[in-house]
Amino acid sequence: MLVIDDLTVRYRTAGGEIEALSSVTLEARKGATLALVGESGSGKSTIALAAMGLLPAEAMVPSGRILFDGADILTMKAEARRQLRGSRIGLVFQDPFSVLNPSLRIGDQVGEGLVHHRGFTTERAFARAIELLDEVGIVKPESVAKAYPHELSGGMRQRALIAGALASEPELLILDEPTTALDVTIEAQILDLLEDLRIKRGLTMLFISHNLGVVRRIADEVAVLYAGQIVEQGATEEVLQRPVHPYTKGLLAAIPRIGRRMGRLAAIPGRLPDLRNPPSGCRFAPRCPFATADSANPQSLLAVGARMVRCSSAEALRDTPWPVQHETVPAATAAAPTASAPVVEVENLTKSFVLSRGALHWEGWRPVRDAVRIKPVDGISLTIAPGEVVGLVGESGSGKTTLGRTILRLIEADSGLIRIAGETVSDKPQSALEAMRRTAQIVFQNPDSSLNPRKTIRELLGRPIARFGLAPKAEIPARVDALLDLVRLPAHYADRYAHQMSGGEKQRVGIARALATEPTFIVCDEPVSALDVSVQAAIVNLLADLRDRLGVAYLFISHDISVVAHLADRVAVMHHGKMVEIGPADRIMNAPSHPYTIKLLSAVPRVDGPPLARGGVTAARNRGVMV
Amino acid sequence: MSPEPATAMSPALATPARPPRKPMPLQLKAGLAITGTILLLGLLAPWIAPHPWDTISMRTRFLAPNATYWFGTDEYGRDVLSRLLMGARLSIGMGVAATLVSLAIGVPMGLAAGYFRGWIDEALMRLADVLMAIPPIMLGLLVLAVTPPALWKTAVAVGFVYIPPIARLARSVTLTLASEDFIQAAKARAESTSYILFREILPNAWPPLIVEASLRVTYAILLGSALSFLGLGAQPPSSDWGLMISEARSFLDRAPWIALAPGFAMCLLVIGINLLGDGARERLDPRLKARLGKA
Numbered sequence: 075m076l077v078i079d080d081l082t083v084r085y086r087t088a089g090g091e092i093e094a095l096s097s098v099t100l101e102a103r104k105g106a107t108l109a110l111v112g113e114s115g116s117g118k119s120t121i122a123l124a125a126m127g128l129l130p131a132e133a134m135v136p137s138g139r140i141l142f143d144g145a146d147i148l149t150m151k152a153e154a155r156r157q158l159r160g161s162r163i164g165l166v167f168q169d170p171f172s173v174l175n176p177s178l179r180i181g182d183q184v185g186e187g188l189v190h191h192r193g194f195t196t197e198r199a200f201a202r203a204i205e206l207l208d209e210v211g212i213v214k215p216e217s218v219a220k221a222y223p224h225e226l227s228g229g230m231r232q233r234a235l236i237a238g239a240l241a242s243e244p245e246l247l248i249l250d251e252p253t254t255a256l257d258v259t260i261e262a263q264i265l266d267l268l269e270d271l272r273i274k275r276g277l278t279m280l281f282i283s284h285n286l287g288v289v290r291r292i293a294d295e296v297a298v299l300y301a302g303q304i305v306e307q308g309a310t311e312e313v314l315q316r317p318v319h320p321y322t323k324g325l326l327a328a329i330p331r332i333g334r335r336m337g338r339l340a341a342i343p344g345r346l347p348d349l350r351n352p353p354s355g356c357r358f359a360p361r362c363p364f365a366t367a368d369s370a371n372p373q374s375l376l377a378v379g380a381r382m383v384r385c386s387s388a389e390a391l392r393d394t395p396w397p398v399q400h401e402t403v404p405a406a407t408a409a410a411p412t413a414s415a416p417v418v419e420v421e422n423l424t425k426s427f428v429l430s431r432g433a434l435h436w437e438g439w440r441p442v443r444d445a446v447r448i449k450p451v452d453g454i455s456l457t458i459a460p461g462e463v464v465g466l467v468g469e470s471g472s473g474k475t476t477l478g479r480t481i482l483r484l485i486e487a488d489s490g491l492i493r494i495a496g497e498t499v500s501d502k503p504q505s506a507l508e509a510m511r512r513t514a515q516i517v518f519q520n521p522d523s524s525l526n527p528r529k530t531i532r533e534l535l536g537r538p539i540a541r542f543g544l545a546p547k548a549e550i551p552a553r554v555d556a557l558l559d560l561v562r563l564p565a566h567y568a569d570r571y572a573h574q575m576s577g578g579e580k581q582r583v584g585i586a587r588a589l590a591t592e593p594t595f596i597v598c599d600e601p602v603s604a605l606d607v608s609v610q611a612a613i614v615n616l617l618a619d620l621r622d623r624l625g626v627a628y629l630f631i632s633h634d635i636s637v638v639a640h641l642a643d644r645v646a647v648m649h650h651g652k653m654v655e656i657g658p659a660d661r662i663m664n665a666p667s668h669p670y671t672i673k674l675l676s677a678v679p680r681v682d683g684p685p686l687a688r689g690g691v692t693a694a695r696n697r698g699v700m701v
Numbered sequence: 702m703s704p705e706p707a708t709a710m711s712p713a714l715a716t717p718a719r720p721p722r723k724p725m726p727l728q729l730k731a732g733l734a735i736t737g738t739i740l741l742l743g744l745l746a747p748w749i750a751p752h753p754w755d756t757i758s759m760r761t762r763f764l765a766p767n768a769t770y771w772f773g774t775d776e777y778g779r780d781v782l783s784r785l786l787m788g789a790r791l792s793i794g795m796g797v798a799a800t801l802v803s804l805a806i807g808v809p810m811g812l813a814a815g816y817f818r819g820w821i822d823e824a825l826m827r828l829a830d831v832l833m834a835i836p837p838i839m840l841g842l843l844v845l846a847v848t849p850p851a852l853w854k855t856a857v858a859v860g861f862v863y864i865p866p867i868a869r870l871a872r873s874v875t876l877t878l879a880s881e882d883f884i885q886a887a888k889a890r891a892e893s894t895s896y897i898l899f900r901e902i903l904p905n906a907w908p909p910l911i912v913e914a915s916l917r918v919t920y921a922i923l924l925g926s927a928l929s930f931l932g933l934g935a936q937p938p939s940s941d942w943g944l945m946i947s948e949a950r951s952f953l954d955r956a957p958w959i960a961l962a963p964g965f966a967m968c969l970l971v972i973g974i975n976l977l978g979d980g981a982r983e984r985l986d987p988r989l990k991a992r993l994g995k996a
Contacts, residue, residue: 484885504891511891524882528904538890591890 081138109293164239170231181219229260287679308381328611330640342608423490452651465642519600521580578609729980735973743789752780796922802860811871915978
């Protein structure tokens with residue numbers, strides 16, 4: 075169906091030419107799903123863009139062909155390519171929130187392709203759009219077709235986009251991270267839908283994702299990309315359960331698994347090679363624990379069993395696992411300390427926001443508005459012991475972030491009691507929170523936004539120390555060095571600005587800043603959600619180490635249940651502003667009692683456990699148990 | 702401690718420090734050259750001016766540009782080039798002073814409005830609207846009509862005229878920055894409001910403000926010259942460019958060079974400062990730089 079042959083793509087940038095793809099050869103077989111996985115910078119999106127013929131102007135293609143049904147997309151005329159995109163290839167993008175035009179009705183957008191490519195009248199296209207919306211599982215398709223994008227939820231929008239991609243009856247569907255912006259339960263539904271469509275319509279799918287769990291649920295075959303090369307390719311279950319290439323092994327070992335608590339996650343050290351001048355040998359060698367002298371020579375894809383692996387020692391490494399430290403969880407932290415007084419106590423905390431002022435109507439002679447309010451935090455009570463990690467999970471809009479910030483008084487609560495380190499802070503004015511601001515700190519999700527771009531790392535880390543007078547001025551540089559060491563950054567980083575560091579390094583600085591005031595409690599607001607899997611593992615390990623060394627308690631907020639399950643002593647589940655369940659992590663993960671927790675857990679895409687039948691989510695949900 | 706970080710952060714693998722500096726953008730070079738030259742000539746005017754700028758000499762009236770008087774002479778026989786050089790100080794000084802006035806008032810206004818929101822925002826921005834509703838020339842006239850005209854008053858008047866655009870820009874930049882997490886982080890260590898405004902937000906707001914301010918300098922020079930032209934700025938015999946054009950107006954048919962010389966000078970200065978502003982933005986914005994570097 076789609077054959078990519080020896081494709082090399084380079085981008086011209088201000089800093090030099092970057093080789094995004096190096097001789098990639100792929101084939102998506104008719105009626106099957108081929109998944110491309112890789113971390114940022116692996117080139118997976120470039121493949122998608124190339125396959126759509128949508129490469130940006132600064133891209134150059136020195137070699138390669140992309141054959142769709144025998145015709146080369148790259149050498150085609152622009153008009154022919156446009157025709158192909160509109161009729162035989164359908165596209166679904168990552169972010170359903172920005173792809174739909176906010177000023178056009180859903181029905182018009184879904185049917186747009188039919189008007190342009192099939193010569194439908196607007197009315198006929200609209201009628202067809204309603205049928206398509208029905209096909210992708212939208213309830214009341216007539217009214218949804220007349221709605222505008224802002225009236226739809228994220229999952230509904232993604233369904234509408236899929237409907238739009240299906241409108242022209244394509245044979246190939248290219249999906250670029252189609253579920254990344256969605257909650258797990260919605261993600262599960264969309265994956266089921268895609269699988270149904272593939273079977274019903276005999277679609278060929280090229281599915282691009284960074285999430286191995288998602289890939290496992292949908293793909294027949296998977297190609298793992300690293301630094302612009304395919305390093306391993308084979309049947310999904312084979313590759314994910316018995317990885318051969320060291321990078322695949324590392325990637326899989328870095329993923330926290332629910333129900334299998336390890337001391338520390340395996341992290342892949344180092345970073346991507348400089349793609350302006352890619353090494354001629356194995357591109358993964360500098361990060362590879364199995365690297366040999368032969369790694370410096372160019373590596374080609376070798377057949378190992380039924381799959382292809384780009385590693386000369388593949389045969390030898392076949393059954394060697396990624397070296398993981400099987401450190402046992404220290405006893406002191408495994409059992410949550412009970413003797414000492416809790417570091418955080420929250421009772422009956424409530425916060426509501428006015429969502430809209432409501433419609434104006436008359437009550438007798440007076441005009442009144444009934445404000446629409448939402449309660450992201452609704453009567454929450456929670457205690458956190460010293461050195462304890464409480465995981466807070468829930469889907470977007472469940473109030474996790476609001477709860478975290480309300481506890482720190484960054485958002486003012488409507489009512490309720492907050493006590494931090496024995497001090498009641500909920501009734502004090504902001505100016506009297508000096509002590510609490512020192513003992514309780516926060517780490518943010520997005521390190522780009524949480525570090526002032528105009529300050530050096532030394533200034534960023536020195537300020538909290540100076541602010542609270544924790545050290546005399548002359549000693550501050552030494553303290554900054556100590557903090558950098560604590561988060562394992564070299565001391566010379568102190569003179570850098572945030573934009574001179576990678577995402578993981580920035581997040582380390584964010585953690586160091588929170589630690590600068592020597593707090594006993596840190597709210598970690600999705601600290602690893604913006605990071606790649608291998609970096610995420612290193613940060614999670616760092617947080618665990620710091621807890622063990624410094625006895626800091628965390629409120630660890632995440633939408634990723636597996637990370638929470640790995641790190642937390644206790645887990646709290648939030649849903650619509652209420653805490654539906656809280657308990658020891660093992661119990662919540664293995665024997666959840668609240669129906670919402672069960673639903674949430676069953677929707678998590680996993681890389682381990684018995685292989686799911688395709689569409690297995692629904693089956694699991696029907697059985698009402700975890701798989 | 703796990704072994705990962707030791708290798709992860711070894712210097713060899715860590716992010717390379719600062720990528721090689723980008724060459725200076727061409728517009729910045731050109732802007733610097735033009736503005737710098739004019740500024741230097743203006744500063745050195747008393748020493749390099751070929752003739753006294755204010756000595757009337759009836760024998761040399763209305764001479765066309767020639768070897769002695771490069772830009773010709775005016776109706777009182779004064780050397781146009783010398784007057785032009787002396788006038789550069791007045792025009793540039795006025796433009797810069799006016800811009801400083803609007804920055805000094807507009808930036809704190811915008812910061813406060815964007816950070817506090819609510820009624821403070823409303824009050825400050827409506828005030829800016831009122832200022833904006835008055836035509837600039839009228840505002841200048843208002844200030845200068847009630848008191849005897851002087852160049853510094855022109856500068857203040859022009860400065861007031863350009864408060865609203867500066868305040869609006871500062872407000873919009875602050876709105877974006879205030880929602881960034883580093884502001885939350887500052888709040889989480891109980892920083893004072895003035896620290897957050899002036900140490901966290903302001904340094905990030907500078908790049909767009911500098912670009913805007915440099916544009917405003919050119920507008921201020923033009924508006925100040927217009928006011929001078931109307932007799933509301935520098936007073937004769939001083940050689941402010943606006944005033945020179947105004948005085949030369951009646952001889953435009955007989956001696957066009959008297960008006961053209963300051964006109965061209967102003968044009969060149971405006972272009973130079975604009976180039977400087979654009980070039981500076983490209984250089985100053987760290988995020989822009991990071992984007993260009995990585996891409």
